Amino acid sequence: MMSVMYADTVILNGSVLTVNQQDDVTEAVAIRDGKILAVGSNAEIEAYIGDETNVIQAGGKTVMPGFVDAHIHFGMYGLLDHGIIDINYPKAKSIEEIKDLIRAEAKKKKKGEWIKLQGYDHNKLLEKRHPTKEDLDEAAPENPVQCTRCCAHMAVYNSLALEIAGVHSADQYAPGEVVVNETGQLHGLLKETAHMDTSTKVEFSSDELLDGFVNADRIMLSLGITTAHDAGAYGAASTSAMQDACESGAVHVRLYPMLFDMFGKESGKEYIRTFIRAGIHTGCGSQHFKVGPTKIMLDGSSSGPSCAVIEGYSHDPANHGIQVWEQEEADEIVLAAHKAGFQVTAHAVGDKAVTIMVNAIEKALRQYPREDHRHRIEHCGLTNPELIGRIAKLGIIPISNPSFITINGTDYNRYYGERVDYLFALKSYLDAGIITAIGSDSPVTHPNPMNSLFGALNRKDQKTGDSVGEMQKVGVKEIVRMFTYNGAYASFEETVKGSLEPGKLADIVVLTENLLDYPPESIQDVRVAYTLVDGKVVYKADA
Numbered sequence: 001m002m003s004v005m006y007a008d009t010v011i012l013n014g015s016v017l018t019v020n021q022q023d024d025v026t027e028a029v030a031i032r033d034g035k036i037l038a039v040g041s042n043a044e045i046e047a048y049i050g051d052e053t054n055v056i057q058a059g060g061k062t063v064m065p066g067f068v069d070a071h072i073h074f075g076m077y078g079l080l081d082h083g084i085i086d087i088n089y090p091k092a093k094s095i096e097e098i099k100d101l102i103r104a105e106a107k108k109k110k111k112g113e114w115i116k117l118q119g120y121d122h123n124k125l126l127e128k129r130h131p132t133k134e135d136l137d138e139a140a141p142e143n144p145v146q147c148t149r150c151c152a153h154m155a156v157y158n159s160l161a162l163e164i165a166g167v168h169s170a171d172q173y174a175p176g177e178v179v180v181n182e183t184g185q186l187h188g189l190l191k192e193t194a195h196m197d198t199s200t201k202v203e204f205s206s207d208e209l210l211d212g213f214v215n216a217d218r219i220m221l222s223l224g225i226t227t228a229h230d231a232g233a234y235g236a237a238s239t240s241a242m243q244d245a246c247e248s249g250a251v252h253v254r255l256y257p258m259l260f261d262m263f264g265k266e267s268g269k270e271y272i273r274t275f276i277r278a279g280i281h282t283g284c285g286s287q288h289f290k291v292g293p294t295k296i297m298l299d300g301s302s303s304g305p306s307c308a309v310i311e312g313y314s315h316d317p318a319n320h321g322i323q324v325w326e327q328e329e330a331d332e333i334v335l336a337a338h339k340a341g342f343q344v345t346a347h348a349v350g351d352k353a354v355t356i357m358v359n360a361i362e363k364a365l366r367q368y369p370r371e372d373h374r375h376r377i378e379h380c381g382l383t384n385p386e387l388i389g390r391i392a393k394l395g396i397i398p399i400s401n402p403s404f405i406t407i408n409g410t411d412y413n414r415y416y417g418e419r420v421d422y423l424f425a426l427k428s429y430l431d432a433g434i435i436t437a438i439g440s441d442s443p444v445t446h447p448n449p450m451n452s453l454f455g456a457l458n459r460k461d462q463k464t465g466d467s468v469g470e471m472q473k474v475g476v477k478e479i480v481r482m483f484t485y486n487g488a489y490a491s492f493e494e495t496v497k498g499s500l501e502p503g504k505l506a507d508i509v510v511l512t513e514n515l516l517d518y519p520p521e522s523i524q525d526v527r528v529a530y531t532l533v534d535g536k537v538v539y540k541a542d543a
Contacts, residue, residue: 068487071439
């Protein structure tokens with residue numbers, strides 16, 4: 001008689017979304033030695049229960065692969081309230097509230113120490129404007145202050161910070177990057193390269209970085225995120241601390257860091273060249289920390305708005321956003337990284353920036369053909385049918401952010417008009433056979449995957465209820481696949497995770513509801529009951 005291989009853990013009575021090639025929905029999962037042993041009916045899986053098997057009852061709720069957040073600033077998010085003051089709405093509803101937070105922090109700091117804030121949205125503040133350097137000076141005259149907008153593409157600095165950075169006039173950078181007021185004096189608001197360059201002066205200790213990673217890990221596990229593609233932060237120091245945190249077991253979430261720093265174009269170029277010279281490339285590492293793609297930043301943000309668009313903004317037709325890289329610059333660095341064996345990607349939001357990256361990838365592949373390159377475009381926000389056709393033909397993976405629709409939808413209607421029909425165009429990608437993955441871009445948005453599901457399923461602004469390009473709605477199974485299997489595919493890991501199939505890593509989430517019959521308009525109410533990584537329960541909700 002054949003002996004039964006008993007499971008370490010069994011999950012019974014679930015609505016199990018396997019995300020296999022047939023999109024099978026079944027009832028139960030058996031786990032052994034950190035991997036999935038079997039998936040099937042309750043009767044089939046009960047045969048794997050032994051005396052020491054841990055049994056989790058799912059109660060008819062969704063059991064699915066762990067979420068793969070394919071674009072998140074993992075460490076940056078973890079630093080919120082752990083080195084950076086969180087001023088995301090509604091934590092700070094006005095400039096006066098921001099100033100109060102700065103005053104309180106200044107009392108804790110020594111003279112000359114940086115005060116760092118992240119997350120305000122001038123569209124949501126009571127005053128409907130950006131803070132100014134005078135606002136920040138009043139709150140902390142003896143400390144340099146960095147007050148970063150939610151998009152992370154711009155920040156307001158006080159006078160001491162501008163002095164430290166050596167920013168004295170608007171003509172030091174490209175037009176629009178150093179904002180001046182109506183009298184021609186520095187406003188304090190810096191955008192894109194001006195902001196990124198100034199960020200190099202802002203200091204974080206190794207202890208702060210580690211604390212940020214551990215904090216992010218705790219939050220991500222509570223949200224069912226078991227893999228994160230880190231979209232970059234503070235350069236080599238951040239990447240080194242991230243690897244140490246993963247290898248020590250302090251961080252459980254699997255990390256796939258993009259090779260990118262937030263310190264401006266020239267710094268970013270040199271950072272990529274350093275890795276090329278080192279001879280390593282995408283894929284180096286382990287199942288918990290693996291080197292991802294090289295990344296460049298071509299334009300601004302969708303909500304600023306500052307992304308590079310072909311036609312001017314609907315609310316301001318003369319404004320075409322900020323294009324940070326020229327086509328020739330992008331061609332050169334993409335070709336070099338592609339030739340060296342890297343997966344390549346770019347932050348490209350507006351259709352002009354997306355066109356630049358598509359052109360660069362097309363040229364690199366023409367000169368050095370490579371099968372299964374899986375080059376990406378982060379955000380790939382504003383597209384059109386022609387661009388979608390080219391993306392499909394080249395096999396590019398767009399990393400979409402439907403949670404942006406959830407929080408910025410009404411602003412998008414104002415900024416882009418009818419172009420919202422091709423903003424984060426998930427349905428068009430599906431129809432074209434394009435594999436797209438999903439990222440929260442946290443801390444730009446909250447990392448809760450349900451915010452992304454809301455945007456993808458409803459295409460509405462959660463606050464106003466305004467519809468935003470409803471033709472791009474997708475179904476539950478479709479968005480779950482984008483957020484799991486496709487995320488794994490985007491890091492060349494779909495054979496080991498991203499679906500619930502025997503032999504794959506047991507990264508599993510049990511939700512508090514059944515997604516297949518839950519009202520889409522209420523999807524943000526769904527929570528995580530259990531998160532498992534390597535078959536071990538790393539998060540369990542309070543009863």
